[in-house]
Amino acid sequence: MIIQESMLVQSQREIAHNIFEMKLQGKLVQEIQAPGQFIHIRVSEAFDMLLRRPISIASIDQESDEITIIYRAEGDGTRSLSKRNEGDRVDVLGPLGNGFPIAETKAGEVAYLIGGGIGVPPLYELSKQLTAKGVTCVHILGFQSENVVFYEEEFKALGETYIVTVDGTIGTEGFVTTVMENLSEQFATYYSCGPQPMLKAVQEMYANKKGYLSFEERMGCGVGACFACVCKTTERAEANYIKVCSDGPVFPAGVIAI
């Protein structure tokens, strides 16, 4: 069930340049169904910044009712969010959307988790859950530059991890596809989240593989009511658009026209 809750900030810290990790506690944590779901955050009580900001759930701890989000403080809203401190409250709507299907990879199989920039966070909880189930996760994580890389150690603790940066300041120089070209295609499923051009490249490279992609679109309501966040599907050109917020944000590869 979707609930609206004033969640408690447990901690907030800058984990890379302008990248913040925030832990939030509240009972909506019990409602989360799958990694890849997101929350919709009201960044200010004032009317200045009226719309909520969609942010993926990066890690879930149902025992302590806690989630972690990781976000880039870029625009006005996320910058304001980055100023909250431990003990503050944040107005959160969630959990929203449909996450990554864990069931699509069996224990013993290999999954590739391919993330770009601020698309990396939801892959962390995904990897935790897949690994726990006995899936071997390989992480291919692309960033702009060394100063915005985060969670390298955390991913390494779960499985093989390739870091790639556009400027080569750390890891391989290039894009996630640069790494992918040199990796075996011996895997069962891929899961990806990141900028649309990356998703497109990944989907093309693994065209005959089973894959799941998480999309971004500007949102109004976040719950499926306003038709703001639609994407065109590949199937029928004149069909209804599909909604990222409530039909997605994760779709099987091939569903969305990119």
Next chain:
Amino acid sequence: MIIQESMLVQSQREIAHNIFEMKLQGKLVQEIQAPGQFIHIRVSEAFDMLLRRPISIASIDQESDEITIIYRAEGDGTRSLSKRNEGDRVDVLGPLGNGFPIAETKAGEVAYLIGGGIGVPPLYELSKQLTAKGVTCVHILGFQSENVVFYEEEFKALGETYIVTVDGTIGTEGFVTTVMENLSEQFATYYSCGPQPMLKAVQEMYANKKGYLSFEERMGCGVGACFACVCKTTERAEANYIKVCSDGPVFPAGVIAI
């Protein structure tokens, strides 16, 4: 000189029901010329509440660069201001306007200081300065009810003080005029600040006395540029309005048409 400054909140406390006393520190304190001047406060960094709020200077401590303001948290802006804590910063423009003329009462003379509700604060600094100079101050302070009375002790420490409340819960029951009717007219000057009906009654009762009244009007700029805060003068019906913010807020009795 008028300056804009991010002043430091030294303290904030609720001194009566919804009435707050805030101490602010900064270098604009050195610019203050007279009691009755006011500051123009930006209550929020957000655009929600765009206009500054005019608040009188209630007390000045030039040695520690500190001023005290006393305000009622009534609307959105003052309510938001009442949530600032020690150590926070407040965007202040000031000092603004022309205050009460101290020079108009000589040492040894008697002055009546007549205040109503949230018009009381500027009279406190006025009384301090007059008393210091050797003027005998008599304070007649009207409030709605006991729970919104403030600074009774502070005024008593400076001179004779009459408290009057509309509901009679403390002091005399009635209006400041109820007290004034029973007081001698043996005084040199009166100074008054409060709601317009009160100013009108005071001015009428002391029609042949030298007096100074402080007025309120909704403001835009606070510095005399926008013509928002005008009052009609008694002199020439077709003359220019006079500006409360820069020509006032204190005017000699008889200048403003009330």
Next chain:
Amino acid sequence: MNRLSVELPGLQLKNPIMPASGCFGFGQEYGKMYDLSLLGAIMIKATTLEPRLGNPTPRVAETPSGMLNAIGLQNPGLTGVMENELPWLEQFDVPIIANVAGTETADYVEVAKVISTAPNVHALELNISCPNVKEGGITFGTDPLIAEELTAAVKAVSKVPVYVKLSPNVTDVKEIALAVERGGADGITMINTLLGMRLDEKTGKPIIANVTGGLSGPAVKPVALKMIYEVSQIVNVPIIGMGGIMNAQDVIDFLSAGASAVAVGTANFVNPFVCPTIIEELPAKLDELGVEHISELVGRSYRS
């Protein structure tokens, strides 16, 4: 006695609060969050004769105390709405106001004829003010004669009262209001969105793919109040007011300005529970104002 009940042509409202068209879909999403029977009514998303895809994305952008949208009337079309959406809504004890849009008069008439037969549709809201479609929409709402004729044509076929939704993007909204009243409108709803734009800070290009969008939210509230204040004093039909309502105080303001009921749009995105919250808070507001029944507030800004 229900202190919040309001009676309008075709509508027995438990309370004067309803979600605004386009901000509540066809109710399914919010229906999972609270009981829709709590609402005074529901204004459903615009319905057109054929299904519509709407505009390319991005379709929304934030602005100071407001937002822009250019959804472009995406909807499943008349048949979809009649077969899937309206029947689902029948489980709730709440009157539906069907927002009707089209490209030409014949479309409006056809949609109105059919949709007004749905058992839970108690009124129509003629959308002659959508700023986000190239044809139809606002073009019907800026010319008094066209607005009057369209209203009359729809009135002639509708089985339920017809409300006409006015655009604020006109020189004189009074003129359009009088025209639709002459055309036989049973009520007026206002305001639809103001036209606006936001640019990307880096590229300088419009953020909304459709270039311009409709401005809604608290930013437009002063404009809405002013237009309702003026129109309610010259027409003899009731007004459902909207434009920036966020809380119970805003509702009081709209009624004071002359609206008989109100719709809440953008605020649903900020707080999905805003409508039931407002409904819950209204009685205390009436107490504060010393008012027994909410309708006593209507038009008090100009009544002595």
Next chain:
Amino acid sequence: MNRLSVELPGLQLKNPIMPASGCFGFGQEYGKMYDLSLLGAIMIKATTLEPRLGNPTPRVAETPSGMLNAIGLQNPGLTGVMENELPWLEQFDVPIIANVAGTETADYVEVAKVISTAPNVHALELNISCPNVKEGGITFGTDPLIAEELTAAVKAVSKVPVYVKLSPNVTDVKEIALAVERGGADGITMINTLLGMRLDEKTGKPIIANVTGGLSGPAVKPVALKMIYEVSQIVNVPIIGMGGIMNAQDVIDFLSAGASAVAVGTANFVNPFVCPTIIEELPAKLDELGVEHISELVGRSYRS
């Protein structure tokens, strides 16, 4: 090279930033706070033939991300401005744009004729869009023919270029823009305020004594950008843009939308140093955008 210089009819601007009319008086107050020679230009408060008292108070009210005003063109009249205000401003190295208002054409013409002879008045701004006076003002700005004729009449007598200030309270601002261009306008300034209203929470009565007021501030920025975007693509004269500018980024947005320079109004009340602050911040903004001269940004929202 001065990266911020802008050349417009009659105006050699050091930078494209000027205070908007009515938000800066005649400069005396802000002149005590900083050196007015820093400014690109100054748009002084509307001048009418006779002194005006303006409207009763309250004249201002706050709204979400905006404010309403109904000053009603209070000013010392043509003689007062010519004798006291303009000579005082001569000490600064800054061109003055004189905002001209009136009740009938003859007033406008008379004021324009005289005020355009002042040595520091480099351009006129014809105010055909003041929403706060009963006669004149906005009535000239909503009818294309009247707007064209007034522009032509003023052009005929003015010794300096004439800019016409447009109202956003019209169905089609393009039509009015083209009309004043036909009338001979050398430039356009836009937008004046939108009409709006705020009610007292307790009494339900209008807060502004004049009932309605003009809405300005960040709330109206999307409306201003959209109108400038449209008008700048169809006229051949430059636009001075305004409406909600608070900072350097807003200036970039207005230029991107098609304005050649901008005016800052309401923001002066929020931060009296806003104009010099913006001027100081602009070069860094240009660096960020990789732009050598500010004029390269003009119209980039639609230029490829």
